[in-house]
Amino acid sequence: MEGETMSHQRNHADERQALQDTMYVIGGKWTLPIINSICNGNRRFREIERSIPGITTRMLSRELKSMEMNKLVKRTVTPTSPVLIEYESTEYCRSFGNIILEMIKWGKEHREILRNADKQQS
Secondary structure, three states, X not given: OHHHHHHOOOOHHHHHHHHHHHHHHHOXXXXXXXXXXXXXXXXXXXXXXXXXXXXXXXXXXXXXXXXXXXXXXXXXXXXXXXXXXEEEEOHHHHOOXXXXXXXXHXXXXXXXXXXXXXXXXX
């Protein structure tokens, strides 16, 4: 963003709205862990649920519906017996994969900074 300030006048209202839109879609407590789970190969509801400690069945169901509405996941129903329902990330979802990786990297660095600060205080 720093290089962007040199090239043209920034519109703070547009930037604020874009940040709010982004946080609306991915800012929930469970959205990114669900995306991460699906991208790591968990496609069925129970697989996703088991891979995310602390999430309830009801919350996962609600989040998956919201993510489907926001075009982040695709739900496929196979009419077998029993019915097979699978979820997969969409191309649109994968478009912010690099952002998620950067967030993971930042989170790890942040945790390390806090650990080091705790050691220095001890």
